[in-house]
Each structure stands twice: as structure tokens, then as C-alpha cells.
Amino acid sequence: MGIESVPMTAQTLPIPVKSALRKLGSDIRDARLRRRIPAAVMAQRAFISRTTLVKVEKGDPGVGIGTYAAVLFALGMLDRLRDLAGAKTDEIGLALEEERLPKRIDLRPRRVKKAQPESEQARP
Secondary structure, eight states: OOOOOOOOOTTTSOHHHHHHHHHHHHHHHHHHHHTTOOHHHHHHHTTSOHHHHHHHHHTOTTSOHHHHHHHHHHHTOHHHHHTTTOGGGOHHHHHHHHHHSOSOOOOSOOOOOOOOOHHHHTOO
16 A cells, blocks of 8 residues: 555645745735735736635635746746745755765875786785
8 A cells, every 4th residue: 555645735734834825925915915906907917817816815725836926926026936945045954965064175195006917816
């Protein structure tokens, strides 16, 4: 028996994830209102329905990330999504990578062993 994948629903998401999505949706709505863009126009610019835009602005986890990206693009905020998981902001990843670096580097030239002729290698 293999491991069955369980669909990710709002009930199975960790609370911090739900909270982050709600904040993202709220921030998107605030950005739209600051720009004085009506919901119908925003939906049209993002090539989505008004119903989907309402879901985005509520932080619905069932909405695809592509839809969130389209809405951010329509708001002129796509660069923030592009840099979201970038190496520069990945503090944990950078720290782990730093741990794997050698503690010191030996700068002395290494000696290369001379190959023995075949006749010497065959001797017991």
C-alpha cells in the first residue's frame, strides 16, 4: 500500500499558513482600494472572475498560486512574489550552507604520487 495524498483543504492547513493567507488576501484588497480600482476592473485585468477575486481577497487556500500571481501582476507587485523565497532572504538556508563550508582551507600544494611501473606493481 502506497501513501495516499490528502488534498490540502482549509481544515488541514496549519494555523500560521491560514493566517498568512488571510493577511495576503487582506493586503491585496487594501492595495486594490488604495489604487481605487473597482473589483470588476481588477478581476478583468487579472483575467479572473469577480467571485475568484473575492476568494483571493479573503485568502482562500483553494485559489491557485497562479491566480494570486496574476492579481499581484495587475497591481504592479509581482516583483515581491518573485523575490519571496530568494536566496538573499533565506536566512535558514544560508546558515545551513555556511555550516557546510570547510572550517579552513589548506593552501599548500598537494604532492602527486608517482605511478609505479607495471613491473614493480606485479611483485609480491
